[in-house]
Amino acid sequence: MTEQTSVRLLSVAAFSFLSAYLLSFLFEGQVLYALLDANGLDVQSYVLSVIIAHFFGLLSGGFLVTSLRQAKRVLLIGSVFCLLTGIPFFFPASPLWQPALLAAGFALGMAISAWGFYLHACTPSGRRVRTCADVLILSNLLMISINLVSLHISSRAALLFAMLCLAAGVGFAWLLPHADKAEETRQKSVGHVKRPLLMLVLFIVVITINSGLMYQVINPAFSHLTGLISWYWALPYVTAIAVMRGVLVKFQCRRATFLYIAMAMMIAAFLMFMLLGRSALDYLVVNTLMLGSMGIFDLFWWSMIGEMLGLGLNPANVFGIGLSANVLGVWLGGILGVGMTSAALADAEVTAIALTVVCITLAILPPLEKQLNLIMKSHAHRDAYERMDLESQHNVLSRSAVVDLLTDREQDVLQQLLEGKSNREIAAALFITESTVKTHVRNIFSKCDVSSRAELISSFLKHQA
């Protein structure tokens, strides 16, 4: 095993064990639900406060962690702090529970965004989808095991198991390197990649609204199948991720294909939920379709985050913002779901409204994905263009047949466009007005048969990047 592979596996293990604690306990975990229920506490307020704390933790970690050394420190301190905040839950319910949960949600949020540095440093850009799939699979398998302990032994035994996972995560994190070539990578300001980051956030929020909604609408209908749910709930999710990982790695097929498959599965799941009954077999069908699609969606946006780490921005920042968008989406979907289920509507009506929301959000996804891909490609190409020497930059332009259609002035503007300059910057560089630049840009788009800067840059530089 090469050193790079072992470091990658170490980072996967560290994150997965931390994440298992988060999924099984802190973030709407079954262990937390069981403990709160057993003590007669208001589950919704506790869960909501943790979600909000975790959201701000992710964002704070994203903005505060700026180097690999800091990332390791935050990862370790955050996880150890979480271990300490878990102790009060072994005792009868007390006022300490709420602040402990809040602090743990925040600390683990920071630790998780800090891991973005390790995703960036320990995995080459082309293999990040593999690492993302591995952490999702391992953390969910651990979560299933903890849930089974909670169901068949006790919720406190499950909490102990979850804390052991967290301790193991701390151990793996301790072994992670903290000085790497990643330290040397240039980090751009948020403004430089603001647009792709915003698109990514929108994309993740739209995708995860569905999971929050599904959790609230479908889960209560099958709540009588406790045993089956405890182990089967996340199994299709894990399987779908494993299948997608295998196919993407082995066959190099287009990732967007999976997006369409997941959309079809999601709609089929809702239709099945409307048509079928509420037996165990019906649950197997509905849950397989639903969680399978969620697995694909999740790996999809995780891999997008992985790609975006290559744009030169602070990895913790990208990772923190991406995951907080996920938390926001889950929360918004949850609000939608609770709103619908508490409106005293008939089951069919609730499902029909949920299906409408799902269809609307799903209709937004393909154009959003296309745009996001285009922007990310153009960023990658632009970076490649900036790194070229002047002669290579000239070659890029002269090799393209479409350049013959452009006037000398338009070629000057094109050169500036490829460098990623704004209209105002181009106007200043060429001593012309901004409206002149706009007209030239419109003409260039028309002659190159493109409709956006991203498309233009991609079409020119795809062979060079």
Place this chain on the structure above:
Amino acid sequence: MSSLQAKQSHLAWLTVAAMVPAVLLAILQMPQAARICCALSILPLGMFCRHAWLLRAAALIEDNCILAVPDQDVVISTFGLRRGARVYRWGCNGVQGIRLLHVAIDREHIWLVFGDDICSESVQLPHGLTDEKSVGLTAGKFRQETGVRAEVSGW
């Protein structure tokens, strides 16, 4: 250009003057009369908008001037031609729109042919250039800015 700007400000005043009675009548609870005044103010508003567009086009032409003939109030540019208050546009909408097709310069006049794939129009203007160097520079500007090689004769 100044005549275009003056016309724009006249139209702006006319639009305001047409709208004020409509607003006053609405305040005075005379909806029927307010509606009529409002309908009547649409015409100056439309003219104002159309002229604002024309002024923008003229400003773009001025900004990208290739050849100016001050005594004729003519400006020829990358994106069109302004003769007094008259504006001809080209080169603003890529391959689909109207483009400058041909330029010819002799000792006194400049001929400009512009149009699209279906029809074209030509304009002949005195250019006011007095030496060969200026003609060469102008032809060079046409080539750089519009991609059209000017046909120079008689120099």
